[in-house]
Amino acid sequence: MKETLQCNTEVCVEESLRRLLDDYLTQKQTSLMQLRRGTLSREAFLREAAEHLHRYDPQPEEAEQEIIDAFEQYIFGYSKLSILIDDPTVSDIRVISFDNVRVKREGRRMDAGISFGTEKEYRRFIDYIATKNQVNISNLNAIQRFTDTESHPDFILRFTLSMPLVNTYSEPYLCIRKVPKSFPQMRTLVDKGMMDAETAELLVHRFRRGSTIICGGNSSGKTTLLNALKETLPDDVAVLVTQQADELTTMYHPDMMFLHSLPGNSESRVSYDLKQISIAGLTMDVDFFIIGEIKGAEALYLLNAACTGQICAATIHATSADKAADKLADYAMYESRYSRDELMRMLDCFETFVFMEHYRVRQIFACKGWNEARKNLEYERLL
Numbered sequence: 001m002k003e004t005l006q007c008n009t010e011v012c013v014e015e016s017l018r019r020l021l022d023d024y025l026t027q028k029q030t031s032l033m034q035l036r037r038g039t040l041s042r043e044a045f046l047r048e049a050a051e052h053l054h055r056y057d058p059q060p061e062e063a064e065q066e067i068i069d070a071f072e073q074y075i076f077g078y079s080k081l082s083i084l085i086d087d088p089t090v091s092d093i094r095v096i097s098f099d100n101v102r103v104k105r106e107g108r109r110m111d112a113g114i115s116f117g118t119e120k121e122y123r124r125f126i127d128y129i130a131t132k133n134q135v136n137i138s139n140l141n142a143i144q145r146f147t148d149t150e151s152h153p154d155f156i157l158r159f160t161l162s163m164p165l166v167n168t169y170s171e172p173y174l175c176i177r178k179v180p181k182s183f184p185q186m187r188t189l190v191d192k193g194m195m196d197a198e199t200a201e202l203l204v205h206r207f208r209r210g211s212t213i214i215c216g217g218n219s220s221g222k223t224t225l226l227n228a229l230k231e232t233l234p235d236d237v238a239v240l241v242t243q244q245a246d247e248l249t250t251m252y253h254p255d256m257m258f259l260h261s262l263p264g265n266s267e268s269r270v271s272y273d274l275k276q277i278s279i280a281g282l283t284m285d286v287d288f289f290i291i292g293e294i295k296g297a298e299a300l301y302l303l304n305a306a307c308t309g310q311i312c313a314a315t316i317h318a319t320s321a322d323k324a325a326d327k328l329a330d331y332a333m334y335e336s337r338y339s340r341d342e343l344m345r346m347l348d349c350f351e352t353f354v355f356m357e358h359y360r361v362r363q364i365f366a367c368k369g370w371n372e373a374r375k376n377l378e379y380e381r382l383l
Contacts, residue, residue, distance in 0.1 A: 016057050016067050018124070021074060023052065025127050032131050035075075046072055075132070076151065079125055080114050085152055085178065091219070095174040098122035104219070107358065119171060126161070126172045133159070142166045145244075154181055156247065179247045183227045194221060195361040199383060202364065203354065204232045207313065210351030211306045213328065215318035221359035222315040223247050223292065230256070230313070233288060240284055243292030257284070290314065299331035306349040321355040321363040325377055345370045348377060 024032060031048060034040035040048075050068050053059070059067065073082060084090050084103055092104040093112070098119045101112040116122040130137045133146050142165040148157040156179040164170050184192065186200050195203070206212065207229045214222045227248055233239060239256040241248050250256045289305045291298055291314040306312040316331075318324040329343040336343065348370045355363035364383040371378050 012059065013063055013066050013070070016053070016059055016063070017070050017074075018121075019057055020049065020053055020067065020071055021124065021128065023056070024049070024075075025124070025131055028052070029131055032075075033134065036132065036134060042076065045075075074128070078129065078151070078157075080116060081176070083114065084112055085155065085157065085176070088154070088180075091178055093174075093176040093178075095122070095172075097169070097171045107219075122171065126174065129159070129174075130161070135161075137161065137163055139163075139165050155179060156181060156249070158247065179223075181249065182251065183224065183249070185231060186228045189225070189228055192359075194225070194359055199361055199364070202382065203229060203352075203361070206352040206364075206366075208233065209311075211312040211349060212352040212354065213324045213350055214313070214315045214354045214356060215321065215324040215327070216315075216356035217317060217319075220356040222356050224359070225354070225356060225361070226290070226292075226313060226315055230288075230290060237287045238285060239288045239290065240286040241290045241292065242298070244295070248290065248292050257286075287311065288313070294328060294331055296331055297335035299328050300335040303328070303332055303343070303346055303349075307346050312350075318355070321353040321365040321381075322377075322379055324353045324355070325350070325367075341375055344375075344377060353379070 031040060031045060035042070035045045046068060049071055050064065053064055053067060058064075073079070078085055081093060081095075081101075084093050084101075087105075089105050090103045091107075094102040096102060098116040098121065101115055102109060103112045104110075116125065126137070129135075130144075133148055135141075135144050135146050137144060142163040144159070144161045146159050146161075148159070151157065158177040158179060160175040160177075162173045164172060167173055186204060189195065190197050190200050203225075212229075214226050216222050230239065230241070230248070231250065231252055233253060235254055237255065239253065240259070241256065242259045248258070250258075287310070289302070289310050289312045291302050291312075294302065294314050294316040302312050302314055316324055316327055318327045325344060325347045328347060329340055332338070332343050333340065338346070348367055351367055353363075353365040353367065354361060355365075361383065363381065365379040366382055368378040368380055370376075
């Protein structure tokens with residue numbers, strides 16, 4: 001009898017929590033927005049929620065406190081995904097359906113061991129994270145990418161969300177990339193086996209001296225290496241970083257500025273892509289120009305900066321160190337009237353090409369210049 005009563009109490013708590021969340025997602029979104037903007041404190045927000053619960057859905061005192069505790073975890077964390085976000089061994093979370101949550105743990109993909117109770121609960125969670133991050137998920141915005149830099153003390157959370165309008169199946173897809181705020185430095189990367197000490201010393205020397213491209217596939221360690229290398233720049237070097245998502249940050253450097261792109265949506269025509277912020281960056285007084293990841297026409301402006309003597313660095317997707325220049329030229333052609341040969345000739349201003357695979361430095365090529373007779377870049381392999 002006691003077990004049945006407890007079970008019924010748990011059901012009541014769960015139902016009350018669901019009603020409270022629904023109220024805040026439908027009737028009290030203003031409070032969520034004020035919380036996000038910092039005009040409403042955490043304490044005041046929870047006090048307001050407790051008063052709302054007590055007034056419209058009263059429960060025994062102990063149950064009300066349990067509901068508010070669960071509500072706090074939902075609002076200030078990410079509900080059932082919070083345990084995965086807190087786990088330092090998990091780098092990526094993929095929600096394929098309400099009962100199918102996958103993770104990448106220390107480079108291996110596996111079942112997360114958790115799930116949402118129902119499709120309705122999962123959809124309510126999607127509505128919540130959209131509201132929390134001020135993202136519109138209407139049919140005009142069925143694919144959204146956004147970043148949460150505030151919710152977790154240790155990680156920046158990069159979200160990619162696609163809604164059923166563009167999915168083959170009826171549920172949203174949610175992918176979360178966790179980017180450590182306290183990213184590893186070069187010495188730590190050596191200790192973890194990304195490279196040996198001699199290779200690290202070589203990369204730091206070449207990174208400071210001339211322009212560098214770091215390439216590889218998805219989750220290969222490109223950004224991790226670039227984040228560590230840029231922290232080795234001297235304090236008297238002015239650095240500008242442009243990026244699509246806030247993955248590159250600084251822990252120590254005193255003269256480093258960061259710009260990120262701003263996608264437009266159906267409610268606002270205001271947008272700034274990497275091309276636009278890269279152009280703006282070239283007008284600033286900087287010694288070192290970094291683009292987090294080359295994906296389009298911004299490649300031309302990185303190339304222009306490198307050709308005019310500015311030291312540059314970027315990451316790009318490519319299958320080997322000697323293929324990175326070809327990929328960069330492909331992207332630069334989106335925006336330029338230069339021929340492919342002209343762009344490839346200009347690319348000899350990049351001195352170092354690094355290839356990453358499975359979080360290891362696999363190749364380092366030094367660019368030796370353009371061979372006019374063969375119409376190609378020549379390299380010396382250093383690793």
